[in-house]
Structures are given as C-alpha cells and as structure tokens.
Amino acid sequence: MLSTDTVHALTGWLLTATEAPDIPALPRTRRPGPHAGNHHARTSHRPVCNLLLLHDGPAFDMGPDSRCMTGAPVAIDPHLLDSHRGGLPDLLPDLAAALHPHRPAAPAQHGAALHGDTLHGVADAVTDLLTTAGPGMRLVACAVLYDDIHTGTATSAATPGGGTGEQCTLTAVRRADAVDVDGRVYQAVCLPGTSATAIVDDEPDPHDTPATQPGLTALLAAAGRTGPRDASTMDGGA
Template sequence: MLSFNAVHTLAGCLLAVDADAETLGWGQPATLLLIHDRPLDTTAGPASLREMYSVEFPLHRDDLLTDPAGLPALLHRLAASLSNPDAPTPYRATLHTILGLIRATAPHARLLAWAACYDDILTVDGQPRQARRVDAVDTDGRLYEVTRLRGEDHPLLCVNEALDPGDIPATHPGLTALLAATARYTQTSTSTSAGTA
C-alpha cells in the first residue's frame, strides 16, 4: 500500500510530466511512462526516504498515436504482448532492458504506476475543447488524472480511490492491464533469474 507521501509525490511527478509536455507543444504523439521509486542515499537521511522517477516507454513508430481514440486499444495490445512469455516481442525486450537498468542502479526500486500522456478533445460547457491529459494507475488501483485545457495556465489534478465506472477515462482498463502484465513479468523474470543464479 502506497503511503500518503508516495501518492502526493506521484501526483507531483504527473504534474511535472504535464509541464514537460507543455514545453513540447500540442499535437505530440501519445507517450507512455513507467513510474518507479528507489531509496534515497541512506547517508543523506533516513533509510525510509525514496526518490521517484518516470521513464518513457518507447513505442514503435507504427504505434505512435496522435489520435486518442486508438490509445485504449494500443494499451491492451501492449499489455498482451508483455503477458505472453512464450512469444518474445520487441516490447518485452524493451521492458526487460528498462527494468534491468533500473535494478542495476537501484536493486530495491519499486514499480509504482503506468501513465499515458496524450492530447484529447473534451466537451466543456457543451463546446469541444482541446485538452492534454495525463492518466495513471498505481499499484493500489488508484486513478490519477491531470487535465489541461488548451489556453489554460494550470492543469486540474484528480486522484481517485473510489472509481465511478461511469466516469473513468478510456485509458484506465489498458493502464491497469499494463500494470498487471508488468507485475507478472517482473515476478517471472525475478524467479527465472534466481533459478539460474
């Protein structure tokens, strides 16, 4: 279970993702992020303190999307490709490389969430408005939504533990599936590594 501080820090991390996306401008392809934390250097303070990082999960050029309608299907397809140990895919190799680099620098790192940053069209006061969204699901199933309407100076952040099935973004099931697939992959790769050591 994530602590209040971890939830707060994760929300801040997603706001930073939105700020970075704002500097790139509108019309960028969707970006997927794997968010993890690791212990701070124990010489600098209590061992319980942790740092949080987001790592971009690169997509194949054929999967780069500027239309948000295709993002939910892409997330499910990606989760399915990570879930099948009998069919190695480029995305499994990418995840293996990313997790290997994280473990090499921080053996006690924890996977916390998957996030998607993308442009969308929302209806506001009956009118369509362009918006940037950063949706994330953490390991407790908590949903994070950062929404910035085009032309607005500040985004709106919503962190929701009690999900209303009628009011969740279309990315939520796919992000949840990605989180589950990554957890299974991590367990499998860890037990395989232990068995061969």
C-alpha cells in the first residue's frame, strides 16, 4: 500500500507533467527525508501522446532515508493511435497484451502488420525501461499524457431581442490520467493560462472514471509482471 507522501508526490508529478510547456523529460520529485520535495523538469519536443511509467525508490544522492519519484516517458506514434478506432482506450489494452511473453499478433481490426510492429516496438521500449530500473526502484503507477479538447459554455453578446445566449467553447488542454498499484485513479488537466488541477479518487466508481482507466489498469498489471519486484522498497500504509 502506498503511503500518503507517495500519493502526494505522484499527484505533484502529474501536475508538473501537465503544466510543462513541452513533454516533461523525466521530471524528478525529490523527497529528502521528511521535507517537502522539489520538482525539476527538462524539456524537449513533445509528441502528441506519451505513456508514463512512474517509479518510486531511494534517492542515493540525497542522503540516508531520502526517496525520489521518477517518470520515464514512452512516445506513442500518432499513426498507431489513429489505427485504433477508440483511440487510447482501445490502444492501452492491446499494449498490455503485447507485454505478455507470448504476446499475440495485433488484432486485424486495428490496422495492418506495420501497426502491429509499431505496437510491439512500444511494448519493447516499455519492457526495456521496466527491466533497467535503478536499484530499489519499484513501479507505482502507469499514466498517459495527452492533448485533448475541453468543452464548456460561454455567455454570448446580447442578441437582437435584448437577451443573452450561451455558446459552446472548445479549448485545447493537456491531460494526464493515471492508475496506481492500490487502484487509485488520478486525473490532471491544465487549461491554457491556468495552473493544472488534479483529482485523486481513492474508491473509483467504474461508471465515473476516465475511459483510459481499464487499459491503464491492465497495463499496470502487465508491467508489474514484467519488471523486477523488490518487497523491501514498500513504504508502508497511508
């Protein structure tokens, strides 16, 4: 079970990720002992969509009893995403299946063999990151960072009849959805010109969760079977 500090660090990591002007190339949340951490981000050109593997473990460069959280992004090719009719909610379960050692071929309805090769390429990149995690690091969550459209309403100018009306507004936003090893669901969103906000659902309602949640849950389970596990890194209950 994740501690309260780890949940807070994970939430802060997702907020940093959604607010970064470009893809957060491994922003690292450091927690030296009992003190609050700092967020550091390096940036580079951001692809449309990135899968994020979030690890927690000892921060050996920060002294005894210090911990850090790191996130490794894996870019998802836009053509691979387009080859799935349902977008990310359809792609994530296929990626989870591709992490299985006896993985099946890509379903025919999701594109040609080229897309299957691309899918397995992403799976191989995920496997490489999981199997080369640093000493004592343990996978705590899987997330996906992507651009989306936010719909809202705005009051329009006065109409000829003297009244006012409402019009639908469409705004490009960045979102991050995540699932942790305890089953919590995280949703972070950043609208242009504002600070990112996040919702952490400790007991998610299956009828009121992001469409990516089932796929992220399946991917986290598959990744947990793929990467190394070290029970000594568990940080206790909340």
